[in-house]
Amino acid sequence: MTLHLNENEVFDILSGGRGKLPEDRKTHLDACNFCQLQVKEQAAINSILTKMKSLKAPAGIYEYVSQKINRKPANQKDWFFYITLGTLAIVALLLYFDFGSTKMQIKSNRLDQVREFIQDKIAINKINIEENTELLYQKFNGFFKVIGRSAYGSTIIFVFFVVLFYLFIDQHFLRKKIRH
Amino acid sequence: MNEQELIGRLKRGDHQSLKDIIELYQDYVYTVALQMVKKKEIAEEVAQDVFIKVYQKINSYEYRAKFSTWLFTIVYRTALNYLEKKHILVAASDFSLPDADDSSIESVQNKFSPQSDWQNTDKVFESDHGQQQIIYKAIDSLDMKQGVVITLHYLKEFSVNEIAEIMQISVNTVKTHLFRGRENLKNTLLKNYSVEDLL
Numbered sequence: 442m443t444l445h446l447n448e449n450e451v452f453d454i455l456s457g458g459r460g461k462l463p464e465d466r467k468t469h470l471d472a473c474n475f476c477q478l479q480v481k482e483q484a485a486i487n488s489i490l491t492k493m494k495s496l497k498a499p500a501g502i503y504e505y506v507s508q509k510i511n512r513k514p515a516n517q518k519d520w521f522f523y524i525t526l527g528t529l530a531i532v533a534l535l536l537y538f539d540f541g542s543t544k545m546q547i548k549s550n551r552l553d554q555v556r557e558f559i560q561d562k563i564a565i566n567k568i569n570i571e572e573n574t575e576l577l578y579q580k581f582n583g584f585f586k587v588i589g590r591s592a593y594g595s596t597i598i599f600v601f602f603v604v605l606f607y608l609f610i611d612q613h614f615l616r617k618k619i620r621h
Numbered sequence: 622m623n624e625q626e627l628i629g630r631l632k633r634g635d636h637q638s639l640k641d642i643i644e645l646y647q648d649y650v651y652t653v654a655l656q657m658v659k660k661k662e663i664a665e666e667v668a669q670d671v672f673i674k675v676y677q678k679i680n681s682y683e684y685r686a687k688f689s690t691w692l693f694t695i696v697y698r699t700a701l702n703y704l705e706k707k708h709i710l711v712a713a714s715d716f717s718l719p720d721a722d723d724s725s726i727e728s729v730q731n732k733f734s735p736q737s738d739w740q741n742t743d744k745v746f747e748s749d750h751g752q753q754q755i756i757y758k759a760i761d762s763l764d765m766k767q768g769v770v771i772t773l774h775y776l777k778e779f780s781v782n783e784i785a786e787i788m789q790i791s792v793n794t795v796k797t798h799l800f801r802g803r804e805n806l807k808n809t810l811l812k813n814y815s816v817e818d819l820l
Binding site: 448451482483485486489490491494497498499502505506507509510 | 636639640643644647648649650651652655661665668669672673676677752753756757771772774775776781793796797799800801803804806807810
C-alpha cells in the first residue's frame with residue numbers, strides 16, 4: 442500500500458510545484474483523493490497566510506533603547522540595589538548593638554564636646570571660650586537634642602538619605618521601562 | 622542606505638544607524654514577540670531588550686548569516702527567556718504545577734495567560750483590520766512553536782533553513798510545524814469564518 446504524502450512532500454509541492462516529487466509519488470498524488478484534498482487545503486491556507494502583515498510596534502522603542510545604552514547597563518541595576526541593601530543591613534546591625542549611643546555615653550556631655558570643638562578650631566586667645574560655647578550650645582540645643590545626642594536619630598536620617606539616593610539612581614538612571 | 626552599510630556604521634557606534642535599524646525591524650520584532658509572549662507590555666519589553674542586545678552584541682555579528690536571521694535568533698531567545706521567567710513565577714506562586722508531560726513552555730504560557738492581548742483588543746491592528754485580525758487570532762490559537770514558524774515564514778519570508786537556524790531545530794521539524802500549523806489553521810479558520818471572509 443502506498444503511503445500518503447508526508448509533510449515534507451506537501452511542503453515541496455507548495456514551494457515548487459509537483460515537479461519536485463519523484464515519479465512514484467506523483468502517481469500516488471494523481472490517484473489519491475485524500476492527498477489531493479490535503480494539498481488543496483494547505484495551498485488555500487498558504488494563500489491566506491501570504492497576506493499576513495506585521496503589527497504596529499508601540500512608539501518610543503528607539504527612545505528607550507537610546508536612553509538605556511547611553512546610561513547604565515541593565516546588569517548594574519542589581520549592584521546598586523545590593524549596595525543599598527548592604528548599607529541598610531550594616532546600619533540595622535549598628536542600631537541593634539546600640540553602637541552609637543554607647544559611644545556617646547562614654548564621652549563627656551554635649552557641652553564639653555562643643556567646647557572641645559571650638560578649642561580645636563578657633564584661636565583660644567581671641568575669644569571667650571566659655572561664653573561662645575554657651576551661645577553655640579543654646580543656639581543648636583534643639584538640633585543636638587534630636588539628632589546629635591541620639592544615635593537612633595542620626596541613623597534614621599542616614600537610612601533616609603540612603604533610600605533617597607537609591608530611589609534617585611533608580612528613577613533617573615536605571616529605569617527598566619518607559620511607559621508611553 | 623542598504624542593510625550592510627547600516628550594520629557597518631552600527632559597529633562603529635553610530636547611533637543614527639541604530640535608529641534606522643530599529644525603524645526597519647521594530648514592527649516585525651514586536652509581532653513575533655507578541656506571538657510568543659501574548660501580552661503587549663511584555664512584547665514591548667522584549668522588543669526593547671532585543672535592540673539593546675543588538676547594540677551591545679553587534680560586533681559579534683560576522684555576516685555569516687543574514688542580519689535578519691541573527692536578529693530574530695535574538696528575538697526568539699529573548700522571548701523564550703521571558704517565558705521561562707514566567708514559568709518560574711507560576712511554579713513559585715501556584716501549587717498546581719503542570720503535569721509531567723504537560724510542562725512545555727506553551728502549556729505553562731496557556732495556563733498563565735489564557736486570554737492573550739490578541740484576543741482581547743483590536744488596537745494592535747492598524748490596517749486591513751478584518752482579515753489581519755482573523756489571521757492573527759487563528760495563529761494565536763496555535764502551539765507556540767507552530768505560531769512562530771508560521772509567523773517567521775509568512776511575515777518575514779524566512780526560508781525553512783533560516784527558521785531552523787533561528788529556532789535551533791531541524792529543517793524537517795520546521796516543515797512539520799508548518800504543515801501542522803496550516804492544518805490547525807484550516808480547522809480554526811473554516812470552523813469560524815466563511816471562505817469570503819478569508820479570501
